[in-house]
Amino acid sequence: MSTTTSYMGLTLKNPIIVGASTYTNSAAKIKKLEQHGAAAVVLKSLYEEQILADSGKLVEQDDMYFWYPEAIDVVNGFSKEDGVNEYINLIKDAKSAVDIPVIASINCRTPKEWPAFAQKIESAGADGLELNIYISPADIDAGRSVEETYLAIVKEVRANTKLPVAVKIGYYFSDVARFVTQLSSTGIEGLVLFNRYFRPDIDIEALRLANDNIFSAPQEITLSLRWVALLADKVECDLVGATGVHDYAGVVKELLAGARAVQVVSALYKSGPQAIEKMVSGLETWMQKHNYDSIDAFRGMVAKGPENTAAFERVQFMRRTTGQYQEAPR
Ligand SMILES: Cc1cc2nc3c(=O)[nH]c(=O)nc-3n(C[C@H](O)[C@H](O)[C@H](O)COP(=O)(O)O)c2cc1C
Structure with a gap:
């Protein structure tokens, strides 16, 4: 039996990647994650603003910072203390560890x-690059749509590196x-x-x-499951399920939906x-119980078929159906 999978051209010994966080900000911590079975890690993020501050380009940015001048000081300090060279060293250290x-x-x-910085990431030996594009839906940009900005970012990054890129x-x-x-x-x-974006409460x-409200709850997985299931067959790249994966059952669900x-x-x-x-170990036990010898043997299985597709597409609760959804007691 094999739990191997492939993602963005990389072979992973199992489907569990540790996402960007403070868990992945040092080689020592990453080594520990490997010892506990992680198949890959995404390093903590470097901010675009750090790269620009480091290269002296921040001041040339348009009026993005004009209304928030303190940001320049924060970002500059941030960059000097925790800047791009440190990030390059983090990649190198992690790779050798x-x-x-x-x-x-x-x-x-x-x-x-x-985006030119992507070349340095490649030279430092990273195996891939993940872009965490975070344009707030509250941003109102008269110039171009949020979607156009995403596409423009990807185009520039793609032009600057041969590394596999994920968004x-x-x-x-x-x-x-x-x-x-x-x-x-x-x-x-x-x-x-x-x-999973920051979710302020009152x-x-x-x-x-x-x-x-910093950490997800296992119930939050359903949003990812729905879209992975609906899109896994339609997209031209690999999908990863994220947010709300807390146990082996969550891993199995994402794979059954079609995630890599x-x-x-x-x-x-x-x-x-x-x-x-x-x-x-939970994934292995589940695979044994269901007689699957590889992830490909069951990946996407529950997303297929018109009935399942219809269930993932359904948005409104229905009052009286086949009994799947009960009417709320009055
Ligand atoms: C403490 C913390 C730090 C994080 N830092 C980053 C980061 O630097 N870059 C990033 O893209 N996502 C970051 N995230 C988001 C996670 O990578 C992940 O997308 C999110 O927590 C949802 O996954 P989960 O439900 O498994 O927590 C962070 C999350 C937490 C809780």
Whole structure:
């Protein structure tokens, strides 16, 4: 029996990738993740702003910073302390510490200047590059649509590196299916569905914002499952299921929906890196029980067929169906 899978041209010994986070910001921590069974890691992200500040290009940016001048100081300080050279060293150190693939990550929002940096990431030895594109849906840009900016970023990065490129996106698009398929045909190798954005809450006694909603809950997996299931057959790149994968059952669900791999972060903060071992052994036990000798033997199985597709497409709860959805008690 084999739990091997492939993602963006990389062979993974199992489908569990540790997502970008503070768990992946040092070679020592990454080594530990490998020892606990991680098949690959995405490094903590470097910010586009750090790259621009480091190259003195920040001030040339358009009025993005004009209304928020403090950002320049913050980003400049940030860059000096924790800048691009450190990031390059992190890639090199991680690569010499572990045998699993190391994917670099950039948080970005514009296609300007910074994509040339992708060459340095490639030269440092990274196995791939993940772009965490984070354009707030609250941003109102008269120039171009949010979707156009995504496509422009990918085009620039693609022109600057031969590394396999993945894009991690959120779900705030007016037409998710159309945009994801369009993005998948730009020459990228992977798409991560979905990122989990910051979710501010309100403390009604202290009358202020509450920021303690940092980690996902297992129930959040359903959003990713739906879109992986609906799109896995339609996209031209590999899909990774992310957000809300907390245990082996979550891994199996994403694979049954059609994902090539999963990314996990919150599960590690909640249960430690041992969570990875449990996911791998749970997956193996489940495969044995169901007589599958490879992931390809069952990948995408529950996404197929008109009935399942219809269920994933359904948005409204139906009052009286075949009994699958019960009417709420009055
Ligand atoms: C503490 C913390 C730090 C994170 N840092 C990054 C980051 O640097 N870059 C990034 O793309 N995503 C980052 N993320 C998002 C995660 O990679 C992931 O997409 C998200 O947590 C959803 O997955 P999960 O449900 O397994 O936590 C971070 C998440 C957490 C909780």
